[in-house]
Amino acid sequence: EIVLTQSPDFQSVTPKEKVTITCRASQSIGSNLHWYQQKPDQSPKLLIKYASQSISGVPSRFSGSASGTDFTLTINSLEAEDAATYYCHQSSSLPLTFGGGTKVEIK
Amino acid sequence: QLQLQESGPGLVKPSETLSLTCIVSGGSISSTSYYWGWIRQPPGKGLEWIGSVFYSGSAHYNPSLKSRVTISVDTSKNQFSLKVSSVTAADTAVYYCARHSGSGYSYSYNYWGQGTLVTVSS
Numbered sequence: 507e508i509v510l511t512q513s514p515d516f517q518s519v520t521p522k523e524k525v526t527i528t529c530r531a532s533q534s535i536g537s538n539l540h541w542y543q544q545k546p547d548q549s550p551k552l553l554i555k556y557a558s559q560s561i562s563g564v565p566s567r568f569s570g571s572a573s574g575t576d577f578t579l580t581i582n583s584l585e586a587e588d589a590a591t592y593y594c595h596q597s598s599s600l601p602l603t604f605g606g607g608t609k610v611e612i613k
Numbered sequence: 614q615l616q617l618q619e620s621g622p623g624l625v626k627p628s629e630t631l632s633l634t635c636i637v638s639g640g641s642i643s644s645t646s647y648y649w650g651w652i653r654q655p656p657g658k659g660l661e662w663i664g665s666v667f668y669s670g671s672a673h674y675n676p677s678l679k680s681r682v683t684i685s686v687d688t689s690k691n692q693f694s695l696k697v698s699s700v701t702a703a704d705t706a707v708y709y710c711a712r713h714s715g716s717g718y719s720y721s722y723n724y725w726g727q728g729t730l731v732t733v734s735s
Contacts, residue, residue, distance in 0.1 A: 507676075538719060542722075548727075549709055549711075549725035549726065549728050550709075550722070552714075552721055552722060552723050555714070555721040593659065595660075595722075597718060597719045597720060597721065598719070600673055601675040601676060601677070602650075602665070602675075603662065604659055604662065605659070606659050607659045
């Protein structure tokens with residue numbers, strides 16, 4: 507099973523700051539890594555697919571990148587509405603797995 | 614616009630079988646272009662993949678649950694279902710149904726239901 511380790515677990519950030527969330531895979535997964543945003547009492551929402559591909563309707567301040575087994579979600583100029591928990595998800599091999607989540611709080 | 618809606622009992626007794634249905638509207642579950650899945654989230658915790666199914670009934674399951682889980686498709690009703698047998702308190706979670714964005718489990722989930730909380734308790 508591929509383990510996805512997210513860091514940090516929690517981040518408190520001021521509006522307009524840049525946020526960086528990392529997801530490290532326990533083995534090679536190519537670019538089969540996706541990012542979701544989950545707000546309280548809501549279902550997850552797809553933000554980025556295949557490490558860096560943008561999703562229609564998602565603000566351009568969200569971007570993704572990859573380097574080997576390390577994947578990064580970047581939120582440029584954080585807005586208050588971005589307060590949420592962010593999850594990475596690998597679809598390279600079964601069982602599909604998710605990272606433990608990173609909660610982003612607005613200061 | 615595709616919509617998914619979970620339905621089923623919110624309370625299940627220990628050792629019994631949890632049964633949920635995902636009703637799909639705004640699109641056909643028989644499309645050869647997509648896989649459909651179930652994911653769960655225990656209260657205050659992260660997401661866990663349960664399994665994914667194609668309209669033909671071909672399914673993949675999480676080995677941690679495989680012996681207790683069955684996912685099936687009813688194309689005539691445009692819905693797919695989840696059964697988890699011999700439940701314990703550890704199965705208490707919000708259960709989501711979702712659609713993969715392509716014709717395999719290797720695709721991201723681009724549509725999600727709102728989720729339904731299932732509590733296992735006597």
